[in-house]
Each structure stands twice: as C-alpha cells, then as structure tokens.
Amino acid sequence: MSDILQKVVDTTNVGSANGGLLNTEQANRFIDYMFDATILARAARTVRMRSNTADIDKVGVGTRLMTVATEATQTGANAAVTFSKISLTTKKLRLDWELSSEALEDNIEGADLEDHIARLMATQAGNDIEDLLINGVGTGTGLMSAFAGFRALALGSANVVNAGGANISKAVFNNAIKAMPRKYKQRRNELRFFTGSNLVQDYLYNLTTIGNGGTPEDIASSILRGNPNGPAGAPGGVTPFAFGIPVVEVPLIDETRDGDYSGATGDHGDIHLTFANNFVVGVKREIQVYREFKPKKDTIEYTMFVRTGCAIENPEAFVVVKNVKVSA
Numbered sequence: 001m002s003d004i005l006q007k008v009v010d011t012t013n014v015g016s017a018n019g020g021l022l023n024t025e026q027a028n029r030f031i032d033y034m035f036d037a038t039i040l041a042r043a044a045r046t047v048r049m050r051s052n053t054a055d056i057d058k059v060g061v062g063t064r065l066m067t068v069a070t071e072a073t074q075t076g077a078n079a080a081v082t083f084s085k086i087s088l089t090t091k092k093l094r095l096d097w098e099l100s101s102e103a104l105e106d107n108i109e110g111a112d113l114e115d116h117i118a119r120l121m122a123t124q125a126g127n128d129i130e131d132l133l134i135n136g137v138g139t140g141t142g143l144m145s146a147f148a149g150f151r152a153l154a155l156g157s158a159n160v161v162n163a164g165g166a167n168i169s170k171a172v173f174n175n176a177i178k179a180m181p182r183k184y185k186q187r188r189n190e191l192r193f194f195t196g197s198n199l200v201q202d203y204l205y206n207l208t209t210i211g212n213g214g215t216p217e218d219i220a221s222s223i224l225r226g227n228p229n230g231p232a233g234a235p236g237g238v239t240p241f242a243f244g245i246p247v248v249e250v251p252l253i254d255e256t257r258d259g260d261y262s263g264a265t266g267d268h269g270d271i272h273l274t275f276a277n278n279f280v281v282g283v284k285r286e287i288q289v290y291r292e293f294k295p296k297k298d299t300i301e302y303t304m305f306v307r308t309g310c311a312i313e314n315p316e317a318f319v320v321v322k323n324v325k326v327s328a
Contacts, residue, residue: 030287033119034126034306039250040150040194041130044279045313047088052284052307056086088282090307091146093132095125098294098301118289118302125304127252133281133310135254147309150279151254151270151320158274158318164261165325168199168271169206173242176273176321184317187275191245194272196253198326203247205327207240245273259323267326273319280311 031048035041047054099117107113128143136149154160159179163172173193180191195203241247255269284307292301312318 024285028285030122030289031283031285033122034129036126037123038126038130039248039252040279041126041133041281043248043276044281045277047280047282049088049090049282049284052090054088054282056088056280056311056313086280086311086313088280088309088311089147090282090284090309092305092307093129093143093146095121095128095304096302097121098299100299102298121302121304125306129308131252133308134250134252150272150310150312153310153312154272154315154318154320155322157315158312158320159316161319161321162261163321163324165259165264165268165323167206167325167327168195168202170242172271172321172324173245176271176319177243177245179319180273181316188244190275191273192276193242193245193247194250194253194274195247195324196255196269197249197251198255199269199271199324200247200249202327203242204240255326259325261323264323266328268323269326271321271324273321274317278313278317280313282309282311284308
C-alpha cells in the first residue's frame with residue numbers, strides 16, 4: 001500500500017488523534033495524482049496554499065511612461081508604480097467512496113486494490129475539480145455552485161467577444177486576437193487558444209476544405225491522415241495553429257450551452273485566448289482522507305476533503321469568445 005494511504009490506514013474513527021490529515025509530502029503527491037489527467041488545471045499556475053485564503057501580489061506600471069528629454073530641463077513627473085493584489089479563496093469540497101471486504105479479498109490485486117482505487121478517486125477528484133474550475137457559476141446548487149470558475153470570471157471582467165452563433169472559423173479566431181490588447185501581443189508566442197473537443201473537431205473538419213479560398217492541400221492532407229501539428233495530440237494536445245497560436249483541446253469546457261443572442265438554437269461553446277499561467281488554481285495543502293470500517297455493512301468508507309479555488313491573474317490579458325455554435 002502506498003504511503004498516501006499509509007497515514008490513514010489505521011484511522012478507524014473520524015475523531016481519532018491524527019484525523020486522517022496527510023503530511024506535506026503526501027498531500028503534494030495526492031495533488032499531483034489529482035491533476036495528472038487534467039488539461040487546464042495542469043497547465044495553469046497552481047498555488048499550494050497553507051490557509052483558506054491567499055493574496056497574490058501584482059505590480060503594474062501602466063503604458064507609455066517615456067517622454068522626450070530636454071537638456072537641463074525637468075520634463076515631467078516621476079512615473080508611479082501600481083501595486084495590487086489578487087484574492088484567492090478556496091471552497092471546501094468532499095469526495096466519498098467505499099470498498100467491501102469481499103472486493104478486497106476476492107480481486108486479483110488483493111490488498112493493492114485499496115491503493116489502486118485511491119489513485120482512481122484522486123484522478124476523478126481532479127476531473128471534477130477541473131470541471132468546477134472551468135464551468136463553475138458560484139450560484140444555485142450542486143458542485144458548480146461552489147464558486148465562479150474561469151468562464152464566469154472572464155465574462156465578468158475580461159475582454160468578451162460575441163460570436164453570435166457563428167461556427168468556429170478563421171474569422172472567429174481573428175476577432176479574438178484583435179480583441180487582445182496590443183501590449184500582450186508582444187508575447188504572442190506564449191498565447192494559447194483553449195476550447196472544447198467538439199469545436200476542435202469542427203475546426204479540424206473545416207481545415208480539410210481545400211480549393212477556392214479553403215485550406216492549402218498539404219494541411220488538409222496531414223489532418224485527414226492523422227498528422228496534426230503539435231507535440232502530443234488531443235486531448236490536451238495542440239491542433240494546427242490559428243494564425244500562429246496553438247489551439248489546445250480542453251474536453252471539459254462545456255459545449256452544451258444555450259446561446260444568449262436573438263434566435264439562438266443548438267449547442268454553443270466558448271474559446272478562451274490567454275496565457276496559460278493567467279489561470280490561477282489554489283489548492284489548500286492540508287488534504288484530509290478518512291478511512292472508517294463499518295461492521296454492519298462490512299465495508300470500508302473513505303471520505304476526502306480538499307479546499308480549492310481559482311482566479312484570473314490579469315483579466316485584461318484574457319479574451320473569451322462566447323456563443324460559438326457547435327455544428328450539428
């Protein structure tokens with residue numbers, strides 16, 4: 001059994017002294033397991049927090065600070081440096097699972113099954129957390145009510161482009177790039193498009209159209225034969241670029257949204273244009289895993305608690321394109 005569960009293997013009562021609290025090394029490894037299979041959460045800047053809230057310092061200097069120098073003349077006031085903070089607040093989340101004694105006794109893995117299931121649950125926790133980080137709304141009920149995710153935060157404070165029901169195309173990507181303030185385009189090689197699986201597929205399909213203003217034949221051929229540009233392939237890989245900017249597939253970006261424009265029908269998704277480290281994910285390091293044997297059920301129950309939250313470090317350097325229609 002791995003040392004992830006070793007800390008709690010003897011914790012048969014929730015109120016015991018150690019309480020199932022993982023130490024720093026174990027918590028870090030559990031966090032790694034959680035985010036190993038994620039896309040956006042893994043690419044984001046992860047802050048491993050020691051408390052439930054944290055402030056991230058920001059420094060800004062504005063734009064156009066230089067002026068013309070005149071000999072022996074004071075030509076202007078000193079430039080001011082602006083300091084600000086991003087508040088990162090975590091929300092407590094819970095994951096429950098159980099194993100029967102028969103499952104541990106009868107399976108071919110034996111006692112190792114317990115560790116195997118723990119890894120699976122860590123992976124599932126990571127997927128659920130990524131879903132919340134992207135699509136959380138911060139209202140209502142259920143998991144998505146825990147806090148506002150990246151989409152909600154972007155719609156509230158970033159640069160918003162309304163595709164108005166247009167399918168994904170070079171025009172949509174073009175509008176997104178134009179909406180990005182020019183000072184951030186100096187780091188164009190670090191920018192990324194993030195969008196859902198179906199919109200990526202629509203984009204790939206569109207790139208197979210050749211002739212009369214379509215895609216060059218060599219690009220269409222490479223896509224149809226399974227040789228897209230990029231390091232690893234989807235999901236999480238890079239498809240052919242859009243105007244030199246990689247398009248990253250994030251399967252958990254919701255593509256079943258109703259459009260909020262007049263006459264909207266069908267499913268819609270979003271396209272996010274920003275720097276990967278503009279996504280900030282906070283995880284409180286004190287992860288708790290409880291293990292309790294239930295004699296009447298002859299099962300072992302597990303309960304995991306984790307605190308997580310998210311923020312966009314610089315909304316000005318973030319463009320979200322909404323109401324992009326998914327082809328039927």
